[in-house]
Amino acid sequence: MGGARPGQDVMTVSAAQRGEHGVMDDRRKVIIVVDLLVGFCRRGALASPRLDSVTPRVAAYLERERVAGAELVFLVDTHAPDDPEFAMFPPHCVEGSGEDEVVPELRDLAARGHVVRKRHFSGFHDTRLDEVLRALRPDVVEVVGVCTDICVLHTVAGLRDRGYAVVVRRDMVETYDAPGHDAEEQGRFALAHMRDILGAHVT
Ligand SMILES: [Zn+2]
Numbered sequence: 001m002g003g004a005r006p007g008q009d010v011m012t013v014s015a016a017q018r019g020e021h022g023v024m025d026d027r028r029k030v031i032i033v034v035d036l037l038v039g040f041c042r043r044g045a046l047a048s049p050r051l052d053s054v055t056p057r058v059a060a061y062l063e064r065e066r067v068a069g070a071e072l073v074f075l076v077d078t079h080a081p082d083d084p085e086f087a088m089f090p091p092h093c094v095e096g097s098g099e100d101e102v103v104p105e106l107r108d109l110a111a112r113g114h115v116v117r118k119r120h121f122s123g124f125h126d127t128r129l130d131e132v133l134r135a136l137r138p139d140v141v142e143v144v145g146v147c148t149d150i151c152v153l154h155t156v157a158g159l160r161d162r163g164y165a166v167v168v169r170r171d172m173v174e175t176y177d178a179p180g181h182d183a184e185e186q187g188r189f190a191l192a193h194m195r196d197i198l199g200a201h202v203t
Contacts, residue, residue, distance in 0.1 A: 027139035029070040031062065032123065032159075033113075034145030034152050034173075035077050036106055039099025041146075045090035046176070050183060051146045052103070054174045058144050059105045061172060071136050072113030074102055075123045075145070075155065083119065121154035124162075133164070140165045143200075144172035149190035156194050166200040 038044070041052035062072055077093040078100040079085060093100045100117075102110045116129045123129045133141070141164045143156055152173050159166045170191055177183040195202040 028137060029065070029140050029142065030073055030133065030136050030138040031065055031070050031142045031144065032073045032075060032155065033058065033062065033102075033106065033110075034075045034123065034143060034155060035147070036074075036103050036145050037077060037093060037099060038101050038103060039077065039093035039097070041103050044092050044097075044099045046092040047099075048176050050176055051174050054144070054146070054172050055103055055105055058172050059109070061144070061169075062106070062109050066109065066112065070142075071138070072109055073129070073132060073136075074106070074110045074113055074115045075129070075151065076100060076102065076115055076117045077119075077151070078117040079119060085119070118151075121151050122158045123151070123155040124158035129158075130162070133162075138164065140167060142167045142169060144169055146173065147175040148173040149175050149186040153190045153194060156200050157198055160198045160200065166194075166198075168194050168200050168202045170202055 036055055036058060038047070040046055040048070041055060066072060078095050079091070079093055081091070081094050102115075114132050116123060116127050116132060118125065118127045118129075120126065141159055143152055143159070143166060145152060152168070156166055156168060168191065173187075175183050175187045175190070191202050194200040
């Protein structure tokens with residue numbers, strides 16, 4: 001009935017159950033970090049400082065949450081040199097190019113978490129994300145990373161299809177500016193869509 005088992009490490013339990021504001025929180029939390037990669041943040045055809053701008057905030061948040069007991073899952077866009085996606089986007093995150101690596105600031109965290117490579121917008125398409133989440137059995141899944149209106153949006157749709165409670169942190173997601181793709185407008189649309197249509201909690 002929920003009492004501490006004999007010999008249970010009380011310090012560990014209280015650290016794991018302490019929420020962001022010091023409130024006891026024993027919900028199992030998974031944080032999915034979408035595509036904070038060299039190829040979107042540092043170099044390559046799709047890299048931009050705007051996408052990279054969330055990295056320091058995400059890094060600090062993940063450090064804190066990992067200590068509090070959250071499991072971290074890193075989605076890593078990884079393409080073959082002739083991937084069909086390159087009909088729509090310039091080649092990026094080609095396997096072995098270095099662009100298909102988590103940014104250096106997050107590598108230690110990724111090494112302690114779960115890395116799931118993906119080839120499509122949704123983290124679920126042809127990947128082991130479903131299996132990873134079934135094993136972790138989260139009560140809530142938070143999503144951070146890039147791009148708000150592409151891989152974040154499609155992954156959140158996949159999470160909601162599977163019945164997960166989802167939180168999207170608006171100050172830790174971002175998208176890019178390009179001709180025909182206004183970052184503010186696309187970001188606003190995607191956050192509203194995730195909140196009003198997909199039923200994610202956007203905070
Ligand atoms: Zn891609």
